[in-house]
Amino acid sequence: MRLPEVEDTVNGPFTMIWSLLLSLFASLTARSVVNGQTPAGLAPKAFLSLPLGTVKPAGWLYDQLVVQTNGLAGHEHDFYHYVSESDWIGGTSYYSSLEEAGSYWFNGMVPNGIxxxxxxxxxxxxxxxxYVLDHQxxxxxxxPEVNTTKPRYLWGRYPFFFGAIQMVEANATLTDRVVTAFHKFVALANTMLHNGEGLEDWTRTRWEDFVIVLQWLYDFHPEGNEDLLIDTMKxxxxxxxxxxxVFNETYFPKTAVEDxxxxxxxxxxxxxxxxxxLKALPSTYRFTHNQSDIDAASKGWDLLFQYHGRPSGIYAADEYLAGLEAARGGSYLYQVIGxxxxxDRVERITYNALPATLTGDMWSRQYLQQQNQIAAKNMTPNPFPEDGPYSNVFGLEPNYPCCTVNHPQGWPKFISNSFVTTPDQASxxxxxxxxxxxxxxLAATGNKVSVSVDTLYPFSDTLTxxxxxxxxxxxxxxxxxxxxxxxxxxNGGPSRPVSPTNGLHAVSVHAGTTEFTLDLPSEITIEERPHGSVAVHRGPLHYAFDISRSSRVLAQNAQQPLAVDLEFDATEAWQYAIDPSTLTFHTGTPAGGQLPSPIFDSGLPPFTxxxxACPIDWAxxxxxxAAAPPTDPACTGAVxxxxxxxxxxxxxxxxxFPxxxxx
Incomplete structure (x- = not known):
């Protein structure tokens, strides 16, 4: 990508085995070449990530991690049977170690702790x-493999690898031990793959995670095994x-997929x-060097959000892709592609969909969230074709346990990927x-740099x-x-317009101290949705009518009373149509300049x-x-x-809204 020039005056992101034909086709399309030959080495990224711990949260983002740590995420190890110490020390649960749950928990809690x-x-x-390395x-x-005759499948180890890499980044003394263990595993995995072993449905679909791990080894700790690493990727x-x-428009599903x-x-x-x-294609590009992989990733991204996107930033899937209906439930791409x-999409997801699926205190989470969610309870009839009626209860383990152990990844990884360097490591x-x-x-120039960003963003437009x-x-x-x-x-100079190139504004920083203030206002925008309804945005934030609610405890964990399943019911009317021409933005002033904690709870954000609006008939x-929003409804009461x-x-x-x- 092209970076902006510095201005002199401005200083200015879920089966079966393949049929023979599809397997052959996948293999042929994967064997990409450049100038008639398989390219050597890995293609560079557009940006380079920083080691874990280089970027730290401040202000309200720091408070979000504190709330998460004081909530379910920080206490699972104490009581939750999939990841509690008593379940994997001594080998009482192979599932809790590296089949899924332990790997997920580890991958999220490493950055949280650091x-x-x-x-x-x-x-x-x-x-x-x-414990894991001692049992290699x-x-x-x-x-470890304990109490199971299950074949050796590869994919459950992948999140563990990500967590271990982060630990090496934060503590270099772990490097030799982790890297040695990785290379021993890679040699075995390569043999297994050549023999058709280690593969099942999840391994076949999530192979890209292992490729990213292999690329980390290749980039930083190849140990003379470059050819083996590339061959394993292939x-x-x-x-x-x-x-x-899958992401080809010819085959891509443009509606909910259950039929x-x-x-x-x-x-x-x-x-x-x-x-x-979405990660697979840019990871493939790095060893094929083929622009077609990048183009397919970008097109797939657009198709996914065009046909399944939500105003909250995320795309819809009640287990499988769910289309655009409101009643249904990128950092890596940016670093590779630029x-x-x-x-933009990652920021929207983080500041909207992520906190919406958790209670403010982060002790209870949903499996599925809805754009129009008028209750969170055991639903009959069940609106979700693939998932159970308990899926949008806020609780410890609604529907599946995987998200209980995996949800803490969001905030720490958003934070740690918030800064990158240019490929030359000079900026x-x-x-x-x-x-x-x-x-x-900054390694290229030996430039020691510290940065402090003081802001309430996205609850403010100003960043210093x-x-x-x-x-x-x-x-x-x-x-x-x-x-x-x-x-x-x-440095206190006059305000000048920002002039980004490919989304980035350049600031010339001199030796010593440089301070700059950004003012980044946004207009209220309207997004057209199915049935003539609309969604409301301003900046990165999506806005919704916050329905007042009653709360009832459905279940409480015997070991940890704070881990509860909650039923929410509406205590006020929610059936409204709105007039978009009357939307008016309001800025509140936080007491003492500090946002309340936890910020993502009813009535607490300062922006509204x-x-x-007028009441309508809405079934x-x-x-x-809620049923689908009615099209062109008549008002049934006063505005x-x-x-x-x-x-x-x-x-x-x-x-x-209608x-x-x-x-």
Whole structure:
């Protein structure tokens, strides 16, 4: 990608075995060549990630990690049977170690512990790492394998690898032990793949995670095994699902998929696996060097959100892709490709969909969330074709346990990927906007740099960044696509318009201290949704009507009374149409300049939008969820004003509205 030039005056992101034909086709399309030969080495990324711990949260983002640590995520190791110490120490549960749950938990809690400097969590993840590595067998297999005759399948180890890599980044003394264990495992995995072993549905669809691990080894710790590493990447691609075809517009599903026939293995249309597949193509590009892989990834991204996207930033999947109906339930891409659309989408997801699926105190979470969610309870009739009626209860383990152990990844990994460097390691790039501190050495020039970003963003439009550097360099900051009339003031100078190139604005930083203030206002925008309904946005935030609610405890964990399943019911009318022409933005002033904690709970964010609304007839589906928004409804009562709040703070909500015209 092309970086912006510095201006002199401005200083300015889920079956079956393949048929023979499809297997052959996948293998042929994977064997890409450049100038008639298989390319050597790995293609460079557009940006380079920073080691874990380089970027730390500040302000309200720091508080989010504190709330998460004080909530379910920080206490699972104490009581939750899939990942509690008593279940994997002594080998009472192979599932809890490296089949899925333990790997997921480890992968999320490593960055959580490092970013908060939390000694308890750091001790827990170190103990887990030690236990797994101590139980690597003579063949190189990482286990332990306990109380099971299940074949050796590869994929459950992949999240463990990610966690171990992060531990190496944060503590270099672990490098030799982890890297040695990885290479022993890779040698075994390569043999298994050549023999057709280690493969089942999940391995075939999530092969890209292992490829990314192999690329980390290749980039930083190849140990003379470059050819083996590349060959293992190719074997994973050849034996895995063909994501370049899944994301081909000819085959891509354009509606909810429960009544469609998937021409590929069924897990490719699984919601989580779609995200996995989006990583597959840029990871493939690095060893094929083929632009077609990048193009397919970008096109697949657009198709996914065009046909299944939600105003909250995420795409719809109640297990499998669910289309656009409101009643249904990118960092890696940005670093490889550099297209700002990936970063914009990641920021929207993080500041909307992620907090909306958790209670404010983060002790209870949903499996599925709804754009128009008028209750969170055991639903009869069940609106979800693939998942159970308990799926949108806020609780410890609604529907499946995987998200209980996996959900803590979101905030820590968003934070740790918020800054990157340019490929020449001479410049620093702020990708995601929010409050942070950074301390790093820009390796190309030996430039020691510290950064402090003071802001309430996305609950403010203003960001003040202070940079201290031993040498002059160019600093880049992403200007989101939704910004209108953004300005920058450097070292107290006059405010000048931002001038981003490919989403990045360049700031010339001198040796010593440089301070600049960004003002990044946005207009209220309207997104057209099915049935003539609309969704409301301003900046990265999606706005919804926050329905007041009653709460009832459905279940309580015997070991941890704070881990509860909660039923929410609406205590006020929610059947409204709105007049979009009357939308008005309101800025509140946080007491003492500090946001309340936890910020993502009812009535707490300082930004709101008011709008003229009128009551309408709007049916319920069964008695627990909203039917599709009615098209061109008639008002059944007087016009009134209602307040819309940031989507992430709402637990019951209307996020897609019918419209009317007020007179």
């Amino acid at each position: 970013l908060l400097d939390d000694p308890t969590i750091q001790s827990q993840v170190q103990q887990f790492l030690d 067998d003579s063949t190189g297999w990482l286990g 074997q994973l691609k050849y034996t895995g699902d063909p994501w370049e075809d 469609l026939r998937n021409p590929f293995p069924v897990l490719t249309w699984h919601g989580v696996n779609m995200a996995e597949g 297209d700002p659309k990936f970063a 620093l790039v702020q990708v995601y906007l929010g409050p942070y501190t950074v301390s790093t050495m 960044t202070t940079i201290k550097a031993t040498k002059a360099f160019t600093y880049y900051v992403r200007i989101p696509s939704w910004v209108t009339n953004g300005t920058i003031s450097v 939008i008011s709008v003229a 319920e589906g069964g008695n627990t969820f 009134t004003n209602i307040t819309l709040s940031p989507f992430g703070s709402t637990k019951l909500r209307i996020g897609e 419209t009317f015209k007020a007179t």
